[in-house]
Amino acid sequence: QFVLTQPPSASGTPGQRATISCSGSSSNTGSNDVNWYQQFPGTAPKLLIHSNNRRPSGVPDRFSGSKSGTSASLAISGLQSEDEADYYCAAWDDSLNGYVFGTGTKVTVL
Amino acid sequence: QGQLVESGGGVVQPGRSLRLSCAASAFSFSSYVMHWVRQAPGKGLEWVAVIWYDGSNEYYADSVKGRFSISRDNSKNTLYLEMNSLRAEDTAVYYCARALWSGHRNGMDVWGQGTSVTVSS
Numbered sequence: 001q002f003v004l005t006q007p008p009s010a011s012g013t014p015g016q017r018a019t020i021s022c023s024g025s026s027s028n029t030g031s032n033d034v035n036w037y038q039q040f041p042g043t044a045p046k047l048l049i050h051s052n053n054r055r056p057s058g059v060p061d062r063f064s065g066s067k068s069g070t071s072a073s074l075a076i077s078g079l080q081s082e083d084e085a086d087y088y089c090a091a092w093d094d095s096l097n098g099y100v101f102g103t104g105t106k107v108t109v110l
Numbered sequence: 111q112g113q114l115v116e117s118g119g120g121v122v123q124p125g126r127s128l129r130l131s132c133a134a135s136a137f138s139f140s141s142y143v144m145h146w147v148r149q150a151p152g153k154g155l156e157w158v159a160v161i162w163y164d165g166s167n168e169y170y171a172d173s174v175k176g177r178f179s180i181s182r183d184n185s186k187n188t189l190y191l192e193m194n195s196l197r198a199e200d201t202a203v204y205y206c207a208r209a210l211w212s213g214h215r216n217g218m219d220v221w222g223q224g225t226s227v228t229v230s231s
Contacts, residue, residue, distance in 0.1 A: 032215050033216070033217075035217030037155070044221040045218075047217045047219045050210055050219070051217070056219060090155075092214065092215035098157055098160075098169055099147075099157040101155040101157060102154075103154055104154040104155070
């Protein structure tokens with residue numbers, strides 16, 4: 001069950017900035033921190049952004065997150081070919097008493 | 111940083127059961143909330159279940175509630191997922207993951223490599 005909505009795709013040329021939106025509701029993104037994951041085909045997801053805008057150690061500062069109300073966004077500045085991957089937002093949902101993922105966005109570097 | 115290794119996947123007939131295991135190492139397993147997350151072929155990530163660090167609480171996705179059971183053995187540093195009454199739609203790669211700072215609302219900062227479950231007759 002996907003309760004967080006993301007665009008199916010995003011793209012840009014090398015060096016450009018790409019942004020991915022994540023829309024939820026008051027029970028999830030509106031009241032809990034948003035996290036972002038990066039996943040390459042055939043591999044496990046990797047935590048990219050946690051607590052709305054914090055980068056785990058080792059994540060380039062080209063990746064940034066923000067949240068306002070029930071919406072969040074992930075920005076990738078200075079796009080690189082190695083950024084081609086699937087990206088998922090996620091948050092805890094207080095109504096479902098469960099963790100919910102977004103529908104996922106495939107980023108393509110043209 | 112920590113490492114998680116899943117096992118127990120395979121091909122199983124509809125209606126049968128399967129138990130997945132997730133062996134943890136290089137971190138204090140008993141201090142962390144743990145999750146199971148799955149991904150059906152060509153689909154997105156779906157959260158399955160969570161268990162508190164001491165096993166005192168657990169939550170499930172509606173899609174598996176009443177059929178799946180999450181548990182842990184802190185003495186063996188191992189997380190489990192008991193899957194009963196399996197359906198074709200349970201076919202997926204199953205990942206175990208550690209909750210950042212051991213908060214169930216937090217992100218998942220350590221993931222296993224995944225184990226594949228196929229439900230088919």
